[in-house]
Amino acid sequence: MDKNELIEKVNTVLADEFEVEVSEITADKNIKTTLNLDSLSLVDLVALIEEEFSVKIKGTEMTSIQTFGDLYNYLAERA
Numbered sequence: 001m002d003k004n005e006l007i008e009k010v011n012t013v014l015a016d017e018f019e020v021e022v023s024e025i026t027a028d029k030n031i032k033t034t035l036n037l038d039s040l041s042l043v044d045l046v047a048l049i050e051e052e053f054s055v056k057i058k059g060t061e062m063t064s065i066q067t068f069g070d071l072y073n074y075l076a077e078r079a
Contacts, residue, residue: 003072003076006075006076010068010071011025013052014045017044017048018037018041020036027068028067029067030066030067031065031066031067031071046062055075
């Protein structure tokens with residue numbers, strides 16, 4: 001999967017799960033703000049990403065992922 005396909009899949013999965021428009025999800029936007037995440041839904045986000053993309057995200061790594069761009073890069077490095 002190339003990076004553009006990865007970005008498209010991430011955006012589609014997150015938009016469906018968190019009921020936001022795909023157009024709201026851009027590389028420079030903050031994940032928590034855009035998806036309206038609280039601490040519980042953040043756990044759901046991590047579980048969803050781990051399941052969909054077959055990765056394991058450590059808590060310390062998640063704190064460095066602030067924007068969707070950070071998430072795309074993180075997943076692209078592990079793909």
